[in-house]
Amino acid sequence: MSTHVGPIDVDALRARLDKAATAATVAGVDALLITPGSDLRYLIGAGGSSFERLTCLVLPVGGTPVLVVPKLEQPGYAAVPTGELGVDVATWVDGEDPYALVRRALKGTDRVAVADMMPALHNLSLRDAIGGDQVLAGPILRELRMRKDASEVEALRKAGAAIDRVHARVGEWLRPGRTEAEVGADIAAAIVAEGHELAEFVIVGSGPNGASPHHSLSDRVIEAGDVVVVDIGGPVAEGYNSDSTRTYVLGEPRDKDVWDTYAVLQAAQRAAVDAVKPGVTCESIDAAAREVIADAGFGEYFVHRTGHGIGLDVHEEPYIVGGNDLVLEAGMAFSVEPGIYLPGRWGARIEDIVIATDTGVESVNNRPHDLVVLPA
Known part of the structure; x- marks a missing residue:
C-alpha cells in the first residue's frame, strides 16, 4: 500500500x-x-x-x-x-x-x-x-x-461512471481465440485509462470458469458460444472503489437454458435493488434476490451473499447477507450482485453499486443488465 x-x-x-x-x-x-x-x-x-x-x-x-x-x-x-x-x-x-x-x-x-x-x-x-x-x-x-457523506458519494459516482466506461468497451477485447489472461490485461489497462488509479481486480470467467465466482484469469482460450463473467474494479484518485459485473456471450450461447436462466438472474437483481430504502434490513435485501432465484429452482446455485459495502475498501460494512439485521440508512453504499453458477457449465452475475438515499436508492452503475451478445 x-x-x-x-x-x-x-x-x-x-x-x-x-x-x-x-x-x-x-x-x-x-x-x-x-x-x-x-x-x-x-x-x-x-x-x-x-x-x-x-x-x-x-x-x-x-x-x-x-x-x-x-x-x-x-x-x-x-x-x-x-x-x-x-x-x-x-x-x-x-x-x-x-x-x-x-x-x-x-x-x-x-x-x-x-x-x-x-x-x-x-x-x-x-x-x-x-x-x-x-x-x-x-x-x-x-x-x-459505512455512512457516506456527500463527498464520498460523489467519489463513488465518479468510480461507478469510470467502470461503466470500461464495460462499454469490453467488446473491443473479448472475442473467441483469445485467452482470459489476454483479455484481462487489456481490461486492466482500460481501467486505468478510464480514470482509475489502478486495476484492483479483474475477473474474466469464460465457459465453465464462470461458474467459479472468484475465478480470476487463466490461459483458457475463449470459444464461440461461451458465457463470460467480467467482474472489474479499482480506486479513483479519492481512494473510493468501483466494482461492477456484467455477463457476456460470444454469439449464440452453447447451452440452450442460458436465456431463461439469465432472465431469472435479472429479475432477482432488480427485486433486490427495488427493495433498497432506509428502514429495511440488510438481510431483507438478500432475501429479495434469493427468493426469486430459489423459486425458479436455482437456490443451490446462488452460493454467496447478495452484496458487500464499498468505499475506501472494496469489501466493507454493511454486508447484504442473511442474518444481518442492520437497518439501512441514507448514505450506506453496497453492491447488489446475485449470481447463478452451474458447476462445469457456465455462470452469470449482475452487479451494481447502489447507495441508500432518503427516499430510496441510487445506482452509480448504469450499464444495461441484459446478457451482452458479442460477435463470435
Missing part, C-alpha cells in the same frame, strides 16, 4: 477525527491506535504503507492526536495538512523506540482500540509497551465509515 494522498478536504477530515474520538468514548476506550490502511486514510487522507517500522496515528479521546512516523517515511505524509487538522507529528529514527513514543502520546491511558489490520509485529510490541486492555477499532470506525 502506497502513501498516495488524494484530494484533501480539511473540514471533512477534522470532522472525522472528532467523530472518531467521540465514538471511542461511547465504546469505552480512551484512544484509537491506527496503523497504515484504509482507516488511516479515512481519518487523515493518507493510507500509508505498513513495513517493519511503526507508523501509527494515536487518537486520544481527550487530547491531541499524534502521528508517529519514521523520519525516513515522513516525506510521504507531507501533503497531509497535520497542522490544520490539529495533529502533532512525532518522528523517530532507527535505533529509537517508536512504541515509547506511542506510550508517551497516550499519557498513561491503557484502554485502547487497535486497527483491525495492524501487523502482529506492531500489535504485540505495543501490547508490551502500554499494557492494559486492547480491543479492535474496526467496530468503532465502521459506524462512521
Whole structure:
C-alpha cells in the first residue's frame, strides 16, 4: 500500500477525527491506535504503507492526536495538512523506540482500540509497551465509515461512471481465440485509462470458469458460444472503489437454458435493488434476490451473499447477507450482485453499486443488465 494522498478536504477530515474520538468514548476506550490502511486514510487522507517500522496515528479521546512516523517515511505524509487538522507529528529514527513514543502520546491511558489490520509485529510490541486492555477499532470506525457523506458519494459516482466506461468497451477485447489472461490485461489497462488509479481486480470467467465466482484469469482460450463473467474494479484518485459485473456471450450461447436462466438472474437483481430504502434490513435485501432465484429452482446455485459495502475498501460494512439485521440508512453504499453458477457449465452475475438515499436508492452503475451478445 502506497502513501498516495488524494484530494484533501480539511473540514471533512477534522470532522472525522472528532467523530472518531467521540465514538471511542461511547465504546469505552480512551484512544484509537491506527496503523497504515484504509482507516488511516479515512481519518487523515493518507493510507500509508505498513513495513517493519511503526507508523501509527494515536487518537486520544481527550487530547491531541499524534502521528508517529519514521523520519525516513515522513516525506510521504507531507501533503497531509497535520497542522490544520490539529495533529502533532512525532518522528523517530532507527535505533529509537517508536512504541515509547506511542506510550508517551497516550499519557498513561491503557484502554485502547487497535486497527483491525495492524501487523502482529506492531500489535504485540505495543501490547508490551502500554499494557492494559486492547480491543479492535474496526467496530468503532465502521459506524462512521459505512455512512457516506456527500463527498464520498460523489467519489463513488465518479468510480461507478469510470467502470461503466470500461464495460462499454469490453467488446473491443473479448472475442473467441483469445485467452482470459489476454483479455484481462487489456481490461486492466482500460481501467486505468478510464480514470482509475489502478486495476484492483479483474475477473474474466469464460465457459465453465464462470461458474467459479472468484475465478480470476487463466490461459483458457475463449470459444464461440461461451458465457463470460467480467467482474472489474479499482480506486479513483479519492481512494473510493468501483466494482461492477456484467455477463457476456460470444454469439449464440452453447447451452440452450442460458436465456431463461439469465432472465431469472435479472429479475432477482432488480427485486433486490427495488427493495433498497432506509428502514429495511440488510438481510431483507438478500432475501429479495434469493427468493426469486430459489423459486425458479436455482437456490443451490446462488452460493454467496447478495452484496458487500464499498468505499475506501472494496469489501466493507454493511454486508447484504442473511442474518444481518442492520437497518439501512441514507448514505450506506453496497453492491447488489446475485449470481447463478452451474458447476462445469457456465455462470452469470449482475452487479451494481447502489447507495441508500432518503427516499430510496441510487445506482452509480448504469450499464444495461441484459446478457451482452458479442460477435463470435
